Amino acid sequence: MPRIIPVLDLDRLEQGPSELRTFLFDLRTAARDVG
Numbered sequence: 001m002p003r004i005i006p007v008l009d010l011d012r013l014e015q016g017p018s019e020l021r022t023f024l025f026d027l028r029t030a031a032r033d034v035g
Contacts, residue, residue: 008027008030
């Protein structure tokens with residue numbers, strides 16, 4: 001069963017500029033963690 005990674009939930013981008021900043025921060029953090 002596929003797992004959903006919350007940080008990659010693109011629906012977050014529709015929630016406004018503040019959420020966009022948080023999304024990009026989370027994405028950078030996840031990328032750093034992955035490698």
